[in-house]
Amino acid sequence: MFACQVEVVVLTCEPLTMGEERYYAAEIVLKSDFVNGRVGLQVSLEDLDEWERCLDALEAEAGAEWPTGGRSAWLAVVPEDPVEVTVHDSPSTQIAVRMPIDVASDWLEENRLRLDRVQKAVATVS
Template sequence: MQTFELFRFADPAQSVAVEVRCGAPVTTVDQERHYSAEIVVKSDFVTGRVGLQVSHEDLDEWERCLDALQAEEGAEWPAGDRSAWVDVVPDDPVEVTVHDSPSTQIAVRVPIDVASEWLEENRLRLARVRAAVSAS
């Protein structure tokens, strides 16, 4: 089973990423395939992981979020209240808030001074994850 980053916001001091395990999916009763994933936060102040499940629909939703971020609008991903989620505000620095909801209801906001090519890099990460889940 391979793990791929769906997205990463990082600077030399801190980062927020989503890692997706692209092995055998879990199929729900409505025949939707989900892949295990984790939101990973690393900084000098806090380091942590929170689990979630990612579907093909979530990948499409992340692409729409990237489009919104490119238009300098905020984005929340994944949609719904089923698991942990992130809120991204494309300010300078980019603010990524990780919400562990509904479990602990803890939220951690991480300001990240991203490199200029962050949007293109995250589109490439999305393409790699899509290819990996299509092959599974």
């Protein structure tokens, strides 16, 4: 989650099984005084592992894109001041929305804790 007092980008997840593979219905939600939107996507266990690597890259002040593969909507995050998050709805509508977000100093730790909770919840469902 990326948030400041005015802008918010949130990802939520719920389990979904497709054949032998387990995916999680997720949603990216954008909220600001200017734009409000949401886009659905499906994430896998591998995508969750990839988000952990993205957090490592962001901590090293490198940009990150998640999830990769071009199968659904995705985020591009640039760790500048303010953090820049772009939500891409491709391959569906081809619309992208970029939001600058003044994150709290502990935003990476907060994201790691959220990821840990999601991974633990997924482990109990699997």
